[in-house]
Amino acid sequence: MSDRNDLSKYAGLFEDIRAADIMTANVTVIPPEKKISHAKEMMNIKRISGLPVVDETRHLIGIVTVEDIIHALEFNRLGEPIRNMMTRDVITVGVNDRLTDIVSKFQAYRFGRFPVVDADNVLRGIISRKDILNGVLEKFNLIYVHDQKRISTLNSEFSFITGERLTVGDAEFHYNIDTTDIGSAGVGAVMLKTFLADKRYPAEIIRRIGVAVYEAETNVIIHSRGTGDIYCFLQGDLIMVRVVDNGIGIEDMDMAMKEGYSTAPDYVRELGFGAGMGIPNIKRFVDKLVILSEKNVGTQVEMILYLPIEASAPATPGTLTKN
């Protein structure tokens, strides 16, 4: 294929690029004791063609690919654990491997991607042709202007809206989003609603938060390819919710804010989402919204809802202790 030739032609120009610089660090992985059918489901949901298999300490022990799934389907073995069917001899790339070595590996093997491991065979990332191309382009500053300031603000302890210090440990509500299970979209939103209902917040506020958080949570599951969290801070006259993930970021924020624009693939549409209404819906239901996103670092959605004046201090013990 011609792209292979192109890759080797330019590889020499980028001697100092290492695997760690261009790999995708957030890898979807699967433990060996899960069933093949589970791997099939995950590959379908995430639209990927191979899943690294890791043990509890993230040591790479195999890979399950589309071929393995086809094999399992053919012999009716979808119910068996992955360890029975996975490919054990995995061709890997080292975190410190140079671009030239990586390119030769792509030429030597027909695989679309290679797991990246450190000296102890612990999985650190995954590298595809696209990552190489992006790495090279980034070097040229063609597609992305790196902005260090955005990375530092993305993980800041301050609210972008109110400027107040917010330590996630102080959040009154926390929910870890299970990004491996698309069926779980909305579980965090429902739990947050229950939490706020227990604190006797006004029903209309709870409903608006529920919808906004549901959309944000679904976005993390569908798009981020990372892991995510929902935090809720109760601050007297306002409720602030932060939905954060460490995923791939939003490429084009202006477009993401437009109704009807979506990057979601067909399978997401089959799940009833992907109408391009996610962020517009969040905007519709909250009073203030700030979205910060950095490519390959993550996305943070911060939303605020102000309580009606008469309801600014819910009469439940516990909510006022922080003030």
Place this chain on the structure above:
Amino acid sequence: MTVRDVAKLLEAEVLSGEDKLDIEVKHGGAADMMSDILALCGPNQLVLTGYIHPQVIRTALVTELLGLVFVRCKNIPPETIKMARQHNILMLQTRLFMFSSCGILYAAGLRGVDER
């Protein structure tokens, strides 16, 4: 009209939320996209949908709908019904198509969520 009237008009089967049959319903909507339901529908409303994945129940829960009418009698996954029962969400199922179902209910006096 009451939910019972809706069920009768659509010759619908009640799959969950039997205790809600006497509740009065004035407004309804029809959507297959979750974001449309989230954006446009709300408490005490009935939503007609062809979308049968369990996700729709969670959407109904977040939006605080009165309930859902599943049109065109598809094979609703047992998880969807189970989740609806678990949260006591009203769930009707009719063999009528979306267009006919909406028309019948509108003719009988149910109004759209945009007509509130």
